[in-house]
Structure formats: structure tokens, C-alpha cells
Amino acid sequence: MNFITRLYYQYRRAWKAVMLYLVISGPGLVVMIADNDAGGITTYAATGARYGYNLIWFLIILIPVAYYIQEMTVRLGAVTKRGHAEAIFDGFGSFWGWFSLIDLMLVDWLTLVTEFIGMTAAMRIFGIPDWLTILAVCLLMGIIVINGRYWTWEKIALAFCFFNLIYIPAAFMVGPSARQIVREGLVPNFPGGLNGDMFFFLMANIGTTIAPWMLFFQQSSVVDKGMTEKDIPWGRADTFIGSLVTVIVAIFIVVLTGTVLSGVEINDAGQASAALWEKDRYVGAMMAIGLFDAGLLGAICISLASSWAFGEIFGWAHSLNAKIKEAPWFYANYFFTLITAGLIVLIPGAPLVVITLFVQVVAVTLLPAALVFLILLLNDEPTMGEFCNTFSQNIIGGTIVVTIIVLSTCYGLSALFPNLFV
Amino acid sequence: MPLVQSISTSIAGHIEKIREINRRYATSRIQMSTTVRVALLALRLYLLFLVGLLAFKFITVLTQ
Numbered sequence: 001m002n003f004i005t006r007l008y009y010q011y012r013r014a015w016k017a018v019m020l021y022l023v024i025s026g027p028g029l030v031v032m033i034a035d036n037d038a039g040g041i042t043t044y045a046a047t048g049a050r051y052g053y054n055l056i057w058f059l060i061i062l063i064p065v066a067y068y069i070q071e072m073t074v075r076l077g078a079v080t081k082r083g084h085a086e087a088i089f090d091g092f093g094s095f096w097g098w099f100s101l102i103d104l105m106l107v108d109w110l111t112l113v114t115e116f117i118g119m120t121a122a123m124r125i126f127g128i129p130d131w132l133t134i135l136a137v138c139l140l141m142g143i144i145v146i147n148g149r150y151w152t153w154e155k156i157a158l159a160f161c162f163f164n165l166i167y168i169p170a171a172f173m174v175g176p177s178a179r180q181i182v183r184e185g186l187v188p189n190f191p192g193g194l195n196g197d198m199f200f201f202l203m204a205n206i207g208t209t210i211a212p213w214m215l216f217f218q219q220s221s222v223v224d225k226g227m228t229e230k231d232i233p234w235g236r237a238d239t240f241i242g243s244l245v246t247v248i249v250a251i252f253i254v255v256l257t258g259t260v261l262s263g264v265e266i267n268d269a270g271q272a273s274a275a276l277w278e279k280d281r282y283v284g285a286m287m288a289i290g291l292f293d294a295g296l297l298g299a300i301c302i303s304l305a306s307s308w309a310f311g312e313i314f315g316w317a318h319s320l321n322a323k324i325k326e327a328p329w330f331y332a333n334y335f336f337t338l339i340t341a342g343l344i345v346l347i348p349g350a351p352l353v354v355i356t357l358f359v360q361v362v363a364v365t366l367l368p369a370a371l372v373f374l375i376l377l378l379n380d381e382p383t384m385g386e387f388c389n390t391f392s393q394n395i396i397g398g399t400i401v402v403t404i405i406v407l408s409t410c411y412g413l414s415a416l417f418p419n420l421f422v
Numbered sequence: 423m424p425l426v427q428s429i430s431t432s433i434a435g436h437i438e439k440i441r442e443i444n445r446r447y448a449t450s451r452i453q454m455s456t457t458v459r460v461a462l463l464a465l466r467l468y469l470l471f472l473v474g475l476l477a478f479k480f481i482t483v484l485t486q
Contacts, residue, residue: 092462093447093449097447314439315439368465380453409472
């Protein structure tokens with residue numbers, strides 16, 4: 001009897017912890033899963049098609065990388081109650097503040113265009129015209145935010161995150177060899193050697209794991225949600241689970257294309273969906289649905305990251321808890337970014353490939369700055385107090401930041417000068 | 423005419439808002455230790471390097 005009572009008590013305790021997690025969870029999960037956006041799906045699909053399962057071990061390394069960076073935004077947001085843009089203005093003055101804000105606006109808008117490119121490519125497979133996809137997405141994203149509650153927005157976003165898992169059954173459907181995945185994927189190796197091509201793929205995978213908008217989004221999201229210092233452990237758990245899920249999904253995409261499209265040159269995820277459709281309609285459809293969902297999640301987060309940042313600096317009401325009448329500039333910014341990015345995709349002959357490459361270059365100007373500011377702000381003892389970075393956190397965070405800066409710079413440069421690393 | 427006036431009033435309002443932001447954040451609040459100074463200097467140099475490369479690429483594309 002005593003055993004059953006204790007078991008029941010443990011069950012109740014665990015259940016309460018799960019329920020509390022579900023209340024607190026959100027920013028970390030959403031930002032991490034949205035990180036698998038249209039560009040991310042393209043990178044993973046191309047990695048699988050080019051190198052099979054051989055780079056899975058590298059994706060696993062990216063779990064702590066993503067976690068350590070995003071965890072710092074949770075602490076900074078929960079302690080300062082400020083978004084990343086406002087924290088930069090306040091900490092480093094208006095020069096660096098304007099630089100970050102304008103750069104963020106540009107990067108976000110360009111990335112948003114790439115999300116629309118991904119979504120329209122995905123829906124084209126089902127015969128849906130581009131204009132209808134863009135109209136439906138704008139309407140849907142309007143409905144999501146218009147209710148004036150952060151909580152509702154977050155739960156809808158989490159529901160969309162669930163669709164990101166579609167790649168898992170899709171990978172099982174193509175019947176990959178578990179033994180081959182373990183043998184080739186879990187042992188660090190560079191098929192063909194560490195040449196320019198391989199280096200490009202490694203850089204692309206890192207580049208898609210940490211994007212500048214993620215730092216701004218998660219910190220603003222933590223503030224809008226109202227998380228405080230006592231919620232930091234939950235925020236950490238949320239971020240860790242998010243980074244785990246995002247890499248698991250990435251691995252399944254690599255397994256999917258590594259099994260079916262091995263040796264095929266993939267330039268975009270839409271092409272991967274079409275190629276899969278040729279081989280298996282269900283798998284192709286799942287890839288396309290996943291790509292659409294990834295683009296949608298990316299668009300939801302990116303357009304909000306800009307609106308939050310502008311609201312923080314200009315002093316406009318900037319919360320999803322505010323109605324349109326209460327925060328007109330916040331929502332105007334949100335819809336303006338969204339609609340203009342969508343319209344660009346509809347322009348016949350628009351330089352979409354150039355835009356896609358330009359995103360990487362512009363992101364390289366913002367990411368190092370945002371990461372350096374993040375580390376410096378986390379070391380500001382008067383503000384951060386007991387949540388200041390410890391020595392070991394600085395060593396780990398510093399190493400990750402320097403590695404990301406070097407590799408993302410090389411990635412951006414390779415977009416600018418394609419033959420640089422060949 | 424009223425439209426032009428309202429637009430110019432709106433622009434003036436925004437310019438004033440930007441000035442106010444610049445005044446509010448005129449000085450950096452973070453303590454300027456040697457590490458912070460070195461990090462910001464390195465960042466400036468890095469960005470200048472990138473801008474130089476972008477300009478080089480732009481000129482190369484134009485002259486091709």
C-alpha cells in the first residue's frame with residue numbers, strides 16, 4: 001500500500017511538472033523548431049542528397065551549440081525584461097543600436113522573402129498558384145495574431161511546430177537501413193575529405209542552425225511572455241528540448257533524402273519535394289507539407305522579431321497581448337513586412353536567387369555583432385547579478401561564438417565569391 | 423495641400439522621435455572595460471572588412 005501511495009505521489013509530482021512545463025514552454029520550442037525554416041530544410045535536404053548519412057554526427061554536435069547561444073537570450077530577457085534590440089541600445093549606445101536594428105530589419109525582410117519562396121514552391125506541387133498561397137498565408141498569419149493574446153498565438157505556433165515532425169514518418173516510409181545510419185552517420189567522417197565542397201556544407205549547416213533573428217525573437221518572446229528569473233530553469237529546459245527536436249527533425253530530413261535522393265544535386269527544398277513526389281507521392285507530399293509548415297513557422301517568428309524590436313526602440317506598444325487598436329504600429333510593421341515580402345515573390349522575373357544569396361551575406365554582418373553583444377551583456381554584473389555568465393559559460397559560449405563567427409563569415413563570403421573555397 | 427502638410431508633420435514627428443532615441447541612448451550604459459573596448463574595436467574592424475569586400479564585389483560586377 002505504501003509503495004502504491006508513493007508511486008501515486010511521484011506520478012502526481014511528475015504530472016504537475018509536465019503541466020507547469022507546458023505553461024512555461026513556448027519561446028524555446030517555437031524558436032528552435034522555426035529554425036528549421038524553408039532555408040534550413042533546403043540545407044538538410046541537400047546535405048542528405050550529397051553526403052548520404054555521413055554528416056549526421058555533425059548535426060548532433062549542433063544541439064549544444066544552439067542550446068548554449070539561445071539559453072543566454074533566455075537569461076538576458078528574463079533578468080532585464082528587455083528585448084535584444086533594446087538591450088543593445090541601452091548597453092552600447094545608439095550607434096550600435098541603430099546598426100543592429102536596421103540590419104535586423106533588412107535580414108528579416110530578406111529571410112521572409114525566402115520563406116515565401118519555400119512556401120509557394122511547396123504548394124505548387126499540389127497545383128496551388130503562388131498568389132493563392134501568399135494570400136492564404138497572409139490571412140492565416142493575420143488571424144493568428146489578431147486575437148490579442150500572447151498565449152493563444154504561442155499555442156497556435158506550437159501546433160504548427162507539431163507538423164514539423166512530419167519528416168519523421170516520411171523517413172520511416174522510405175525504409176532506411178538503421179545499421180547503415182549508425183555505421184555511416186554516428187562516426188565522425190568527411191566523405192571525400194575536408195575539401196571546399198564539404199566545408200561549404202558544414203558552414204551551411206551551422207549557418208542555418210544559428211540565425212540572427214533567433215536571438216532577437218527568443219529574447220523578445222521571453223519578455224512578452226512575462227518570464228522572470230524564477231522561470232529561467234524552465235526556459236532552459238524549453239530551449240534544450242527545442243534544440244533537441246530541431247536537430248532530430250534535421251537528421252530525419254537527411255535520412256529521407258540520403259535514402260531516396262542520394263547523388264541527386266538539390267538546389268532547393270521545392271526541387272527535393274518534386275523529386276520525392278516522382279518516386280513516392282505520399283513521401284513527396286509529406287516533404288512539401290513539411291516545407292510549407294517550415295516556411296510558415298519561419299515567417300511567423302521572423303515578422304514578429306522585427307515588430308518587437310521596433311516597438312522596443314520607438315516606445316510603441318509592442319505586445320501580442322495588445323489589440324490592434326492598442327498597438328497599431330506594432331501590427332502595421334508586422335503586416336507591412338509580411339505583405340511586401342509576399343508581393344516580391346509574385347513579381348515576374350524577380351531576382352529570387354540573388355535575394356537568397358544576399359540573405360547569407362547580410363546575415364553575416366549582423367550575426368557576429370549580435371553574438372558579441374550577447375556575450376558582453378551576459379557579463380554585465382551590475383545588471384545580470386547572479387545570472388551573470390560564469391567562467392565556464394564564458395569559455396563554452398565564447399568558443400561557440402568565435403567558431404560560429406568564423407564559419408558563418410566563410411559561408412557568407414562563399415556566397416559572395418563562389419570559387420573562394422574550391 | 424493638407425495631405426502634404428500632414429505628411430511633413432508625420433515625417434517631422436518621426437525625426438524628432440529618432441532624435442529623442444539618440445538622446446536617450448547617447449551614452450553606453452555598460453562598463454567600458456578593456457575587454458569590451460577590444461571586442462567593439464574588433465567588431466568595427468570586422469564590419470569595415472566586410473563592407474570593403476562588398477564594395478569590391480559590387481565594383482567587380484559593375485566592371486565585368
